[in-house]
Amino acid sequence: xxxxxxxxxxxxxxxxxxxxxxxxxxxxxxxxxxxxxxxxxxxxxxxxxxxxxxxxxxxxxxxxxxxxxxxxxxxxxxxxxxxxxxxxxxxxxxxxxxxxxxxxxxxxxxxxxxxxxxxxxxxxxxxxxxxxxxxx
Amino acid sequence: xxxxxxxxxxxxxxxxxxxxxxxxxxxxxxxxxxxxxxxxxxxxxxxxxxxxxxxxxxxxxxxxxxxxxxxxxxxxxxxxxxxxxxxxxxxxxxxxxxxxxxxxxxxxxxxxxxxxxxxxxxxxxxxxxxxxxxxxxxxxxxxxxxxxxxxxxxxxxxxxxxxxxxxxxxxxxxxxxxxxxxxxxxxxxxxxxxxxxxxxxxxxxxxxxxxxxxxxxxxxxxxxxxxxxxxxxxxxxxxxxxxxxxxxxxxxxxxxxxxxxxxxxxxxxxxxxxxxxxxxxxxxxxxxxxxxxxxxxxxxxxxxxxxxxxxxxxxxxxxxxxxxxxxxxxxxxxxxxxxxxxxxxxxxxxxxxxxxxxxxxxxxxxxxxxxxxxxxxxxxxxxxxxxxxxxxxxxxxxxxxxxxxxxxxxxxxxxxxxxxxxxxxxxxxxxxxxxxxxxxxxxxxxxxxx
Numbered sequence: 033x034x035x036x037x038x039x040x041x042x043x044x045x046x047x048x049x050x051x052x053x054x055x056x057x058x059x060x061x062x063x064x065x066x067x068x069x070x071x072x073x074x075x076x077x078x079x080x081x082x083x084x085x086x087x088x089x090x091x092x093x094x095x096x097x098x099x100x101x102x103x104x105x106x107x108x109x110x111x112x113x114x115x116x117x118x119x120x121x122x123x124x125x126x127x128x129x130x131x132x133x134x135x136x137x138x139x140x141x142x143x144x145x146x147x148x149x150x151x152x153x154x155x156x157x158x159x160x161x162x163x164x165x166x167x168x
Numbered sequence: 169x170x171x172x173x174x175x176x177x178x179x180x181x182x183x184x185x186x187x188x189x190x191x192x193x194x195x196x197x198x199x200x201x202x203x204x205x206x207x208x209x210x211x212x213x214x215x216x217x218x219x220x221x222x223x224x225x226x227x228x229x230x231x232x233x234x235x236x237x238x239x240x241x242x243x244x245x246x247x248x249x250x251x252x253x254x255x256x257x258x259x260x261x262x263x264x265x266x267x268x269x270x271x272x273x274x275x276x277x278x279x280x281x282x283x284x285x286x287x288x289x290x291x292x293x294x295x296x297x298x299x300x301x302x303x304x305x306x307x308x309x310x311x312x313x314x315x316x317x318x319x320x321x322x323x324x325x326x327x328x329x330x331x332x333x334x335x336x337x338x339x340x341x342x343x344x345x346x347x348x349x350x351x352x353x354x355x356x357x358x359x360x361x362x363x364x365x366x367x368x369x370x371x372x373x374x375x376x377x378x379x380x381x382x383x384x385x386x387x388x389x390x391x392x393x394x395x396x397x398x399x400x401x402x403x404x405x406x407x408x409x410x411x412x413x414x415x416x417x418x419x420x421x422x423x424x425x426x427x428x429x430x431x432x433x434x435x436x437x438x439x440x441x442x443x444x445x446x447x448x449x450x451x452x453x454x455x456x457x458x459x460x461x462x463x464x465x466x467x468x469x470x471x472x473x474x475x476x477x478x479x480x481x482x483x484x485x486x487x488x489x490x491x492x493x494x495x496x497x498x499x500x501x502x503x504x505x506x507x508x509x510x511x512x513x514x515x516x517x518x519x520x521x522x523x524x525x526x527x528x529x530x531x532x533x534x535x536x537x538x539x540x541x542x543x544x545x546x547x548x549x550x551x552x553x554x555x556x557x558x559x560x561x562x563x564x565x566x567x568x569x570x571x572x573x574x575x576x577x578x579x580x581x582x583x584x585x586x587x588x589x590x591x592x593x594x595x596x597x598x599x600x601x602x603x604x605x606x607x608x609x610x611x612x613x614x615x616x617x618x
Contacts, residue, residue: 065319
């Protein structure tokens with residue numbers, strides 16, 4: 033099952049649309065509540081990242097009966113040092129984003145914690161793609 | 169398996185769709201021109217009851233005559249019951265009238281509010297990893313979480329409601345006086361449908377000790393009539409003072425639990441839509457570090473309950489007035505009556521726990537995930553064919569729920585009038601079949617010829 037969502041730069045109001053819709057689908061599939069929560073938390077972080085740091089992007093979700101694959105691909109500044117960005121508390125968020133309660137430097141580490149597979153690829157000046165997988 | 173207090177009177181129901189649209193869990197369908205509950209989805213919140221224009225939705229209650237069958241009948245009344253009466257009628261007068269109606273004992277269930285709060289605190293201390301804790305006070309909320317937010321069931325404090333703790337106390341107290349169980353009748357006067365469902369089919373308990381349930385609005389009628397009959401010069405058989413603490417009086421109102429709980433970061437939220445909006449965010453981890461949630465299905469909590477005759481704000485204001493007087497008495501050193509319960513506190517705390525609340529998700533399409541997956545793909549395909557305007561003419565509240573009904577309950581797709589036109593255009597359906605589909609939802613005699 034394939035689902036697609038568009039995220040727009042700075043559109044914090046709509047952050048969580050993709051993760052809420054995915055949540056409902058997984059509940060219908062009788063996926064264990066703990067796993068649903070991990071998926072939703074990871075996807076929400078990725079959505080917020082694309083909204084806060086990039087110039088928007090796309091969320092692609094593929095659900096099978098035994099796993100979910102999520103790809104959040106943004107057009108944006110990219111991440112120069114992915115290893116550094118994976119560290120808790122490291123953030124390049126602008127002050128106005130932090131004022132909104134985002135950008136605490138927990139995004140990528142939080143995704144890592146909640147998914148079974150995480151792959152981040154990035155090109156500076158072009159964009160970042162976050163691929164995540166969670167097994168049911 | 170699912171016991172509900174809300175019932176639909178088929179004779180009165182006009183199949184008008186108001187309840188169909190009002191139900192927060194999409195538990196209502198229209199078939200044959202009448203509304204029906206999908207029982208596994210109903211949480212007894214009573215939104216349908218509020219919106220019904222012909223009073224077709226009613227709340228089942230026990231026969232009042234049952235009260236006379238027990239030499240020691242106990243009226244377990246909620247504090248909001250007293251908030252129904254005009255202010256010039258004193259609390260003791262209402263107690264007397266209830267006794268004259270046949271109750272041997274009158275007991276306000278909020279008397280157990282402090283023991284309930286303490287039981288919650290014990291649980292909070294023993295389980296520091298479970299946060300936020302969600303109050304078990306409102307039974308409609310407990311059921312909402314079971315069916316719609318299964319990941320949050322473990323956050324519900326597995327503690328009996330004050331009503332049940334009060335019932336245990338009354339029973340024990342009377343038995344201690346040597347009165348046999350069969351002579352004791354415990355009657356709960358309920359302000360809402362969810363509490364009845366909770367008594368008849370308690371969550372996390374095998375059965376409740378309550379013997380009967382009486383609707384608050386009907387008892388208000390009886391009591392108020394009695395007081396009017398007795399007139400101004402009535403002299404009560406016994407005079408007394410009833411001093412419930414201010415904390416106890418306010419505990420059923422919004423913020424009533426939160427104001428006496430020890431949690432720093434806590435919220436009190438009333439109104440079922442407000443509760444759902446918050447739980448959606450909580451489930452996504454979008455709100456952090458919340459310690460305690462007081463959630464109530466009704467706007468203004470129990471003052472706005474279904475069977476509250478009085479306006480919710482007037483009822484609330486009267487309760488605040490009573491609480492202010494109680495607070496003044498406490499400051500003057502008077503000991504509230506409910507302190508009598510303290511002598512049984514350890515016993516009550518021990519018996520206030522229930523088993524952990526279990527999820528019973530309304531969303532699950534099939535227990536077998538691959539079958540659920542297959543059903544979902546069929547639902548999604550169907551959904552794409554539907555107009556997405558949620559008109560309700562198929563008898564389901566939304567196009568999405570209709571698609572689910574078609575796949576799961578094998579309802580004919582031609583009940584959708586848009587799809588029907590589409591079939592007609594292709595000559596895939598006869599006029600007779602169209603009429604049959606329409607009648608299946610709206611009944612045979614809706615458009616009688618003159």
